[in-house]
Amino acid sequence: MTPALETRQLQLELGGRTVLNGLDLQIATGRWTCVVGPNGAGKSTLLRALAGLLPYSGQVLWQGQALEAISRRDRGLLLSWLGQGEVSTLDLRVWDVVMLGRLPHQGWLGAPSELDHQMVEAALKATQAWDWRERTLGELSGGERQRVLLARAMAGNAPLMLMDEPLANLDPPHQVDWLEQVHCLIAQGTTVVSVLHEIGMALHAHEVVVMDAGRVVHHGACSDTDTHAAIESVFDHRIRICALEGQWVVLPRL
Numbered sequence: 001m002t003p004a005l006e007t008r009q010l011q012l013e014l015g016g017r018t019v020l021n022g023l024d025l026q027i028a029t030g031r032w033t034c035v036v037g038p039n040g041a042g043k044s045t046l047l048r049a050l051a052g053l054l055p056y057s058g059q060v061l062w063q064g065q066a067l068e069a070i071s072r073r074d075r076g077l078l079l080s081w082l083g084q085g086e087v088s089t090l091d092l093r094v095w096d097v098v099m100l101g102r103l104p105h106q107g108w109l110g111a112p113s114e115l116d117h118q119m120v121e122a123a124l125k126a127t128q129a130w131d132w133r134e135r136t137l138g139e140l141s142g143g144e145r146q147r148v149l150l151a152r153a154m155a156g157n158a159p160l161m162l163m164d165e166p167l168a169n170l171d172p173p174h175q176v177d178w179l180e181q182v183h184c185l186i187a188q189g190t191t192v193v194s195v196l197h198e199i200g201m202a203l204h205a206h207e208v209v210v211m212d213a214g215r216v217v218h219h220g221a222c223s224d225t226d227t228h229a230a231i232e233s234v235f236d237h238r239i240r241i242c243a244l245e246g247q248w249v250v251l252p253r254l
């Protein structure tokens with residue numbers, strides 16, 4: 001099966017430093033892949049390169065097609081993006097922020113359709129952000145804002161969804177809600193790639209990409225002991241991954 005996303009010898013420099021160093025990666029269609037690794041490993045940079053948000057050398061392919069060959073409009077239809085710390089839209093109403101996720105579906109200067117309204121309402125309700133629809137993003141807490149941005153990404157209904165630290169600022173119950181929302185997306189056939197620092201949550205995914213110093217040091221199933229060993233290793237064995245009640249939990253190694 002053609003991978004949902006693929007990189008071939010992906011190389012990226014920022015400020016004169018090599019940040020991604022020849023990455024060959026295949027992200028399976030319809031599965032949830034988590035990217036983990038220490039601070040500065042290159043996780044966000046990889047996600048941004050996959051989304052076509054940074055210039056790179058090498059190749060990025062979406063569903064087998066070179067990214068450069070995909071039009072801007074088709075990119076919007078194919079991929080939803082939830083970035084880190086987006087602050088540019090604080091004056092916008094929550095409803096309008098989430099409607100932005102529908103832009104690729106709308107014609108040039110076209111009014112939102114009934115389906116656009118339905119999708120925005122469904123996404124706001126799924127993330128429990130419906131009650132804030134008349135407030136501006138600037139009037140919300142960090143976690144509330146994060147849920148609105150997740151709703152915006154979900155409203156796009158794209159087959160590929162990239163999320164950079166989606167759990168930032170979310171309290172534990174809403175982290176669990178997010179986990180359930182990802183399971184729903186996967187059940188609909190969406191391919192999800194997320195950068196997570198919460199390793200216990202990341203191990204709920206199908207696959208984990210472990211990064212260190214601009215390279216992929218391991219890519220494997222969440223249940224594999226090799227994967228656990230690679231994660232413990234990039235974190236200098238300061239954590240330990242253990243099984244508890246059918247889940248993986250992460251303990252500090254004191």
Ligand SMILES: Nc1ncnc2c1ncn2[C@@H]1O[C@H](COP(=O)(O)OP(=O)(O)OP(=O)(O)O)[C@@H](O)[C@H]1O
Pocket residue numbers: 014015016017019037038039040041042043044045046
């Ligand atoms: N604009 C920039 N100019 C120069 N270097 C940058 C720039 N942005 C990021 N970097 C460097 O690139 C490397 C990778 O950064 P990146 O944000 O991808 O790491 P990360 O794995 O997502 O880290 P974290 O877990 O801290 O979010 C880091 O060493 C960072 O200092």
